[in-house]
Amino acid sequence: MSKYHYSKVRYIAFTALFAALSAVLMYLSFSVPFMPSFIKLDFSEVPALIASFSMGPLSGVLVCLIKNLLNLFSTSTAGIGELSNFILGVLFVVPAGLIYKVKRTRVGALIGSVVGAVVMGVLSLLTNYYIAYPVYEQIMPIEAIIGMYQAIFSDVATLWDCLIIFNMPYTIFKGLLCAAITFLIYKPVSMAMKMIDSKLRVRRYDKLVEKRKSENDTHERQNSVINRTCPNCGAITDKDVCPVSGKALTEEQKETPSDKSESVSDSDQSKQA
Secondary structure (H helix, E strand, O other): OOHHHHHHHHHHHHHHHHHHHHHHHOOOEEOOOOOOOOOEEOOOHHHHHHHHHOOOOOHHHHHHHHHHHHHHHHHOOHHHHHHHHHHHHHHHHHHHHHHHHHOOOOOHHHHHHHHHHHHHHHHHHHHHHHHHHHOOOOOOOOOHHHHHHEEEEEEEEHHHHHHHHHHHHHHHHHHHHHHHHHHHHHHHHHHHHHHHHHHHHHHHHHHHHHHHHHHHHHHHHHHHEOOOOOOOOOOOEEEOOOOOOEEOHHHHHEOOOHHHHHHHHHHHHHOOO
């Protein structure tokens, strides 16, 4: 297995693993008292953020995509929640992953996480207002949606008020919370990934050694072929029959490659003498 092929397999395997963990965490979402009931809190961005730090932003995006596709099978929001979660997840893990890619230190990871959380929170105003809530409005009147916010805080009057007062701070808080959890578990997760990498490399090395040993054995067998010399025409063959005269060759007419070289050397010496 080439180094490029191994890296590609590793990338796919770990991305799939983080996506599965993220889908499970998203399935374990729960409501919070200070937000409307259709908005859930989950920690599914934690595996996506780890994937973005360890394997690049594209891996984090794939984790966000796969987890939401898996959760479509048990959705209670007709896919609207999954669409919004995917968009916000991408807005979170991509800036964080890009900053950490440039500055691969704890400080870089911290700056990336904070920037990602703020970007996700601020841009959630646009994604919610122009994408998510227009789709929600097809299921529930916008007045009813605003009424759910007013039940928590009566001073909100418009959808923009709801998004600025509730959704944006909540989204930033959720991003920072996921970043804090990532900082707590990133080191042991990274060590586990390195241990798996080490075992896979040892196994790959053992297979390579076994392959080379097999090739050497085949080469030795090819070099150890016993040749026979025909006494009539001098033809050399590894068969039991002379390829020229067609006569059977006896055991006494066997000649190994080393014997042949020695006999040629003796003949040359006799001619020189």
